[in-house]
Amino acid sequence: xxxxxxxxGVHPPDEKRxxxxxxxxxxxxxxxxxxxxxQHIGSPSKPIVAVGDEVLTGQKIAEATGYVSLVQHSSIxxxxxxxxxxxxxxxxxxxxxxxTGDGSDKWIELVDEPNFMDLxxxxxxxxxxxxxxxxxxxxxxxxxxxxxxxxxxxxxxVILNGVECEPYLTSDHRLMLEKGEExxxxxxxxxxxxxxxxxxxxxxxxxxxxxxxxxxxxxxxxAMEVVPLKLRYPQGAEKQLxxxxxxxxxxxxxxPLEVGIVVQNVGTAFAIYEAIRYQKPLIQRVITVTGSPxxxxxxxxxxxxxxxxELVDFCGGTKEEVGKVICGGPMMGFxxxxxxxxxGKGSGGLVLMNTExxxxxxxxxxxxxxxxxxxxxxxxxxCMIVSxxxxxxxxxxxxxxxxxxxxxxxxxxxxPAQIRLVQYIDTGKIRYAEAKK
Amino acid sequence: xxxxxIVSPAPHFHDKTTTKNVMWNxxxxxxxxxIFAIYYWGFNxxxxxxxxxxxxxxxxxxxxxxxxxxxxxxxxxxxxTGMLLAYNINAGAPWWVPILGAAFAIAIxxxxxxxxxxxxxxxxxxxxxxxxxxxPTIMTAGWAKPKSGTLSGITDPxxxxxxxxxxxxxxxxxxxxxxxxxxxxxxxxxxxxSSLSANAGQGFDLANRIFTNLTDLSALKNLFWGNxxxxxxxxxxxxxxxxxxxxxxxxxxxxxxxxxYIGTVFVLSFFLAPLKGSGFSxxxxxxxxxxxxxMLGAFFMATDYTTTPLTKSGRIIFAIGCGILTMVIRLWGGxxxxxxxxxxxxxxxxxxxxxLTMPKAFGRVKK
Numbered sequence: 001x002x003x004x005x006x007x008x009g010v011h012p013p014d015e016k017r018x019x020x021x022x023x024x025x026x027x028x029x030x031x032x033x034x035x036x037x038x039q040h041i042g043s044p045s046k047p048i049v050a051v052g053d054e055v056l057t058g059q060k061i062a063e064a065t066g067y068v069s070l071v072q073h074s075s076i077x078x079x080x081x082x083x084x085x086x087x088x089x090x091x092x093x094x095x096x097x098x099x100t101g102d103g104s105d106k107w108i109e110l111v112d113e114p115n116f117m118d119l120x121x122x123x124x125x126x127x128x129x130x131x132x133x134x135x136x137x138x139x140x141x142x143x144x145x146x147x148x149x150x151x152x153x154x155x156x157x158v159i160l161n162g163v164e165c166e167p168y169l170t171s172d173h174r175l176m177l178e179k180g181e182e183x184x185x186x187x188x189x190x191x192x193x194x195x196x197x198x199x200x201x202x203x204x205x206x207x208x209x210x211x212x213x214x215x216x217x218x219x220x221x222x223a224m225e226v227v228p229l230k231l232r233y234p235q236g237a238e239k240q241l242x243x244x245x246x247x248x249x250x251x252x253x254x255x256p257l258e259v260g261i262v263v264q265n266v267g268t269a270f271a272i273y274e275a276i277r278y279q280k281p282l283i284q285r286v287i288t289v290t291g292s293p294x295x296x297x298x299x300x301x302x303x304x305x306x307x308x309x310e311l312v313d314f315c316g317g318t319k320e321e322v323g324k325v326i327c328g329g330p331m332m333g334f335x336x337x338x339x340x341x342x343x344g345k346g347s348g349g350l351v352l353m354n355t356e357x358x359x360x361x362x363x364x365x366x367x368x369x370x371x372x373x374x375x376x377x378x379x380x381x382x383c384m385i386v387s388x389x390x391x392x393x394x395x396x397x398x399x400x401x402x403x404x405x406x407x408x409x410x411x412x413x414x415x416p417a418q419i420r421l422v423q424y425i426d427t428g429k430i431r432y433a434e435a436k437k
Numbered sequence: 438x439x440x441x442x443i444v445s446p447a448p449h450f451h452d453k454t455t456t457k458n459v460m461w462n463x464x465x466x467x468x469x470x471x472i473f474a475i476y477y478w479g480f481n482x483x484x485x486x487x488x489x490x491x492x493x494x495x496x497x498x499x500x501x502x503x504x505x506x507x508x509x510x511x512x513x514x515x516x517x518t519g520m521l522l523a524y525n526i527n528a529g530a531p532w533w534v535p536i537l538g539a540a541f542a543i544a545i546x547x548x549x550x551x552x553x554x555x556x557x558x559x560x561x562x563x564x565x566x567x568x569x570x571x572x573p574t575i576m577t578a579g580w581a582k583p584k585s586g587t588l589s590g591i592t593d594p595x596x597x598x599x600x601x602x603x604x605x606x607x608x609x610x611x612x613x614x615x616x617x618x619x620x621x622x623x624x625x626x627x628x629x630x631s632s633l634s635a636n637a638g639q640g641f642d643l644a645n646r647i648f649t650n651l652t653d654l655s656a657l658k659n660l661f662w663g664n665x666x667x668x669x670x671x672x673x674x675x676x677x678x679x680x681x682x683x684x685x686x687x688x689x690x691x692x693x694x695x696x697x698y699i700g701t702v703f704v705l706s707f708f709l710a711p712l713k714g715s716g717f718s719x720x721x722x723x724x725x726x727x728x729x730x731x732m733l734g735a736f737f738m739a740t741d742y743t744t745t746p747l748t749k750s751g752r753i754i755f756a757i758g759c760g761i762l763t764m765v766i767r768l769w770g771g772x773x774x775x776x777x778x779x780x781x782x783x784x785x786x787x788x789x790x791x792x793l794t795m796p797k798a799f800g801r802v803k804k
Contacts, residue, residue, distance in 0.1 A: 012450050091444060167450060239800065252800040325442045330449040337444050351449075358443050364456050364512070365554035369742035371454075374691075374749075378799040381747055384791075404798040409448030416454045417554075423446040 003205055005230035006240040008377040010410045012233055012331065014206055015167045018290045018297035024174050026301045027314055029105050033075050033305030034086045034342040035061060036096040040134040041141045042068035047097055053080045058108040058281050061097055064129075070142050071132040074099050075283035075303035077106040089327040089344040091334040096342075099305070116277040117185075121193055124276050131275035132345075133282045137161055137172075137236070137265035138328055140346040143272065146264070147193050149257045155194040159245055160187050160201040162210065162266040163229060163236030166329025169349040171286040172266050174299045176203070176210040179270055180217050186269030187224065189276055194262055199224040201266070202241050206231050233331060234408040238263050240377050252378075252404050267348070287311065287343055291352035293318040302343050308350055309339035323358025326351040331409045364417035372411035372421060378404050382411035382421050389428035402428050456553075460513030462689055466680030467520060467737065473663050473673035477583040478528035482669045486523040489535035493519025496543040497552075506552070514553050518542050521561035524670025524733060525777065526568070529581035534572070538564040558784040559744050562777045577772075580616060580666035587613050588666030589620045590659035591650045608633050608643055616666045617651060617728045618773040624648050625768075652718040660727040671733040681736035690740040693749060694756040698735040699726050701760020709764055731763065734776035744784040751787075751794035758783045 038044040045062035055061055055074040062072035078101040086096040113119065119127075129144040149155055160183065164172040176183060187199045201218070203211045203226065211228050218224040227245045229235050239250045241263060248259040256263055264272075267285060274280040283304050290297040295316030302311060308325070312318065326333040327347055372382035380401030388397035405425050412421040474482035497515040501508045510516075519539040526534055542564025547556045569576045580588050591612045611623055623629055624644050633640035650656060659665050663673025671677075684690040706725035718724070725731070739745065739759055746755050759779045766775025 010452070012452070243799075249800045251802065252798050254800065323443055324445075324449060326447075326449050330447075332447050333449065334447070335442065335444040335449065337442060338440055353449065358449075360443065360445055361451065361455075364509070365552060367456060367459075367554045367742045368745075368747060369459070370747040373747050373796075379796045380798055381795065383747065399795065401798050404801070407447075409450075413448050413450055414452055414454065416456045416459050418451065418455065420446055422448065426446065 003228055003230040004244040005232050005235065006243045006377055008375050008379070008410070009232040009234060009240070010375050010413050011231065012167050012413060014231070015290075016170050016173070016206065018168070018292075018294070019170045019288050019299055020173060020207075022170075022174075022298050024178055024286055024299045024301050027303070027306060027311060029076055029101065029303060030306045030310050032081070032098060032100050032307070033303060034096045034098050034307070035072050035074065035305045036086070036088050036094055036342070036344060037062055037072065038088075038094050039072070039140060039304075039344040039346065040070045041139060042066065042070065042145075044095065045070055045072045047083055049080050049097065051080050051083060054078070055080060055099060056106050056108045058110070058283055060130075060132075060281070061099075068142055068145055070134055071130065071281075072097070073132055073281040073283050075305050076101040077104055078102040087336075087338065087341040089334065089336075089341050089347050091327070091336050091341070110278045110280055113277050113279075117188070117192075119276065124189060124193055127275050127279055128272055131271065131279070131281045133268060133271045133275060134345050135265055136267035136271065136285060136346060136348070138332065138346045138348060140344075143264070143268055146262055147190065149194070149262070153257045154260060155196045155257060155262050156260045157198045157200060157246060157262075158187060158190050158194060158196045159241060159261060159263045160199070160266050160269055161236055161238075161241055161263050162201055162203040162207075162214070163241060164207070164348075165204055165233045165236040166331055166333070166349070167233075168290050168351045169288050169329050170290070171288045171299050171348045173207050173210055175270060175286050176207070176266055177213055180213050182273045183266050183269045184214075184217055184221070184224070185277075186271075186273035189272055190262070190264055190269060191223070196262070197223060200227050200245050201225070202227045202229050202236075202245050204229050204231050204235055233410060233413075234377055234406075237377065237406060237408055239406075282345060285343065285345065285347070287347050288349040288351075289315045290349065291354075292357070293320045293322045293352045293354050295319045304343055304345060306343045307339070308336070308341055308343070311343070311350060312339060312352070318352065320354050322352050323355035324353040326353065331413065332407065361418040363419050366417055366419060369416060371414040371416065375410045375414050376401075377408060377410060378406065380404055382425070383419075385428065386419065386421050386424040389424045389431070394432050397428050397432070402432065405429075456514070457512045459689055460517050462687055463684065463737065464513060464517055464520060466683045466689075467517075467524070467670065469676035469679045470524065470670045470673055470733070473676040474528060474669045477663060477672070478581045478669070481581075482528040485526060485528065485530060485532065485535045485669060486520055488532060489523030489526075489539040490516045490519035492536040492539040493522070493543045496540040497548065500544060500548040501552070504548070509553065512553070515543055518547065518560045518564075521670070521737065522564040525561065525565040525668050525730065527576065527580055527667075528669050529579055530575055534568060534575060538568045541567045554743050556743055557787075558781050559738055559741050562738060562781050562784075565777050566781065582666065583664050583672075586659055586664040588616055589613070589651065590617050590656040590665040591620075591647070592655060592659065608647065612647055612650075616773070617656070617660065617724070618767065620647065620651055621724075622767075622773040624651075649718060652720045652724040654720070657720060657723055657727060660724070668730065671730040674727050674732050677732040677736060681732075684736070684740075690736065691752070693752045694739050694745065695735040697753050697756035698739055698759045698763075699731065701757050702726050702731060702763055705760060705764040709768060725764075725767070729767070729774040730776040734759075734780055738777075739780050739783075744787060746787050746790045746794065748791065748794040748796055751790045754790050754794065755783050755787065758786065
């Protein structure tokens, strides 16, 4: 099997052994959920319910506030008990709607469209928008926007992202194994909406069972191709995946649609299938709860808004002291101060680390060893950006690639001086973005 | 379970490489050369090396204490600088030479610029340049003789015991009293060659014979194992290659600089040396890459992170520049050897090379 990949990158240990073979289990329905109004890129949703209102599972509780925005739904049935700031999955806090359950999980009415493949495209897109779907790989870009490219940018290829290059995470892996058929129907629907001729599914080589399964399922689909990819981080980053699969280079600062490609996460494809066929809103997702302290690491189908503490409890709690809790993967995820935060639409994993792994290393002087330059998948000079930011030289920072950086963290992963390059780069991005205003 | 956790920016994962293990691994890779030095010249080479290393660490600690910054001598970088400095000294040098050289290297070469990572040129080489300028005789003469063999590597009795009746004893002194590169340099000097004998033709003949012997297989074998005169750490090509292989395997150094540096010297010596030489030998390129400080310089000094370019193309330019300068100094310069000055010179050009080779970001079109 010839494996495709991209230049640069690193090889962190994949640590997927904890949960890779554990089938997806439905997590218990929580007593209370917190639905954040900003789980996506774009303007926050606006509540259309008030405290005291009764809501059903799947009922719309917030509407979109612009083109790049999202609708939100209640993920349990019960009563709205607060609209306030709550801790979110990025380690900070933001506005959210709290719903206290009535224990009955009474759903809105779902349909089962018999000929859903033949629905008019506008209807399909409307259902995707109404289901409140955003990219489920982490970034959370509203899916409807991605599926509405400008007329002068025809899309010829749709790539499903099943790479899951973040260490520890196995939620996409399990979803491909257990819902492969549905994911491929999702891919077909996306191709139809975009009138794309080709569909590809990119999967990293450490998931041979998922590759085999997808190859088996696409045997009679000439328009679809499974692309096995070399194990290398950040293979799942959009531009790197596109380059590995098609050799096309997305222009710096540009979007994939400029090279005729749309990338969707496999979980998003599954949600699109459910939205179009059943008109089911995105109120649950698969999340991997894992790490050495977790007693029974699992892949859980959890309701959006479930507190992380309940998921950890459901996994049997912890068997050693926890030093760090990460929402997402260890390369790009967010460290959470507490377990109070709740599952968001982009939360693919909750990784617990013991105190030994969580220990922070002392930062030393930059040696100019250029390891960061060698591994940067975007061909930047990370150490130069960092010293430019440190000495407040905006021009040099930009010239070294400040604005191109996607913060994958490969540079900080290899830095022998333990310099937290991403933090400096982030500081620079924020500082100079403010300067522009 | 406690309910408060460590919060830090991503990534939350790190590979095992640290500054400390990079530095100590380089020290480890340099050890075979020291073992060979002890074998050839006895324990004085070990003593000088340790004096250099300790002097570097003490100097660093004292200056860091004065600067009121954390004392970081345990990271191995000062030890490495001191070791490399000592490697550039004659095994017969007095004990205070490495102490002074290493102290200068750390104080003026490194700490005045802000310490690790901020020095513009290789501190060990700067220390060597300081010693060369201050005590040239100690640095370039009085070489310790290897246990079995000659300073020049020529062991052919027919040359060494050349019939001196009609010749100047200078010839004997040359093959037994100078390092290979010094012999080569001296043979290029036509006034020396003519002074070898009253009969000009005979002098020229002898010079040719010495040159042939200097670059023949048996001499190259001595060069390869290090059975010649020279600095403590530079003579054994074999020991240095052993250490270099280890560093390449551990991915601590990268192949580009050594390959292009040594490659440039190899190619240039093939084309340039005959122009300036007293003769031609097909083995001449091997003579040039095996002799002097080239192996030590190419694998252990020109690969110094701080003072070499960040980009891959920059490293290639840097290495080719080092190779050209080395050959120019060897063939046209006043010194028989040019490795250390060529690396120092290219160190100074590094910021410029970095600026010119700034990579184009993924997906960016040339403006």
